[in-house]
Amino acid sequence: MGIPVSNSGLLEASKIDLSHQEMDRLxxxxxxxxxxxxxxxxxxxxGVEWLPVDHVGQALCTDLGYEDMPEFEDALKGTFEAFLDNLPNVVKETRNGRAFFQIRPDPPQAAWRDTTMTVRINSTKDLWRVCLKSPNARIEIPELEFEISADGKRxxxxxxxxxxxxxFNLGNYVRQAGTSLTEDVxxxxxxxxxxxxxxxxxxxxxxxxxxxxxxVSEFKPMEDVEVARAPAPEPEPASDADAAAPAPAAAAAESAPQVAAAEGGGGAEERAAAEEGAAEGEAAVQQEAERLAATRLD
Structure with missing residues (x-):
């Protein structure tokens, strides 16, 4: 079935209490x-690569039904920005004194490694181990012949x-199904x-x-978790075009004049494009926050 591992992953590095029942919703x-x-x-x-921390925090506060940011951050046991700092898949940076963030995507399918993780639940204490279930993962309890399927969400x-x-979901399904299900089912x-x-x-x-x-799924802690992981995918063989390409040093030497000539404007253009993208994201988030606030007031 695999060997126990104790190496810490991204989930293990998180400093917040991810077992709190509100955390999954957040x-x-x-x-x-x-x-x-x-x-x-x-x-x-x-094209939107960064979103402003303050506006997203306000939108999230309103969307989740908190009265105001102090109440929201009281539930987080700290500021929203500190909450983002402790999430394993969030990258944050500061521009002109203002914080922005992005969420790192999962690896492309070509880089996937089929993995099975097994935990023995021996006492109620074991139930408080945190489980990060990826959008593509499913969970099995063989003793009950029960499975929680992949639903496309983390x-x-x-x-x-x-x-x-x-x-809750099973009970709710039965209630909503009504007469569409037989009594036996x-x-x-x-x-x-x-x-x-x-x-x-x-x-x-x-x-x-x-x-x-x-x-990409994980547990926290990882101690006593048995992991069986497929080998890492082998890199694709180089194509003829790659073989004919100049060596990196030669390519760098050839491109040096063009780079030097472009340094005066290229960097500025890239910065301007990045700032424009951040501004677009900021404006969109602000509009969404205002919409959510107006909806709640109605």
Whole structure:
């Protein structure tokens, strides 16, 4: 099944309490706001690379229903900017005294490493291990023949809260389905709900298996997690065009005159483009924050 590993990943490096039941919602909403500005409906980049921390914080505060920023940051146990500093997939920088951030994308599919992580749940204490479930991962509890499927979203929560969410979702599904489900199907689903509730008390050990084709899921802590990971993908062989390309040193020497000639304006143009993109993101976020605030007041 694999060997236990104890190396710390991005999740392990986070300093905030990611097991808090509100944290998964916060992270999901944050990634939703980021995606709405940085990606179009096809998932392609829009050109917005940085968003202002203050405006996104205000939009998130309003969207989540907090009264004001002090109440929101009280729930975060610190400032929103400090919260971003502790998220493993967020990059932040300061421009002219103002903070901006971006969310790093997951690796491209060509770089995925199929990974299986196994945790033995021996007591209720083990349920508070934090599990980062990637958008492509699924979770299996073999003792119950139960699976939490991939849903295209990243989830960061304790194992306890992952199970609690599954209980809620199954119960809600039965309630909303009404007569579209037979009584036999409803009964079987509710039997699973009851069994999951029992598992929250850990009357006997069970297994939590995370299958992730992308290999970016994690646990915190990673101690005693058994990991079976596919080998890293081999680099593609160089094409004829690559073989014919000049060596880096030669290419640098050939391009030196052009670079020197462009230094006067190229850098300024790039900075201007970056600032323009940040300004567009800032304006869009401000409009969204105002819309959310107006909606809430209505």
């Amino acid at each position: 992270v999901s909403e944050l990634e939703g706001i980021w995606g709405s500005f940085a990606l179009d409906h096809n998932g392609e980049p829009t 989830h960061i929560d304790s194992i306890y809260n992952h199970i609690a969410a599954a209980i 409803k009964s079987k689903i509710m039997d699973t709900v009851i069994a999951l509730n029992v598992f929250l008390d850990v009357p006997e050990p069970f297994t939590w298996i995370l299958h992730d084709p992308s290999g």
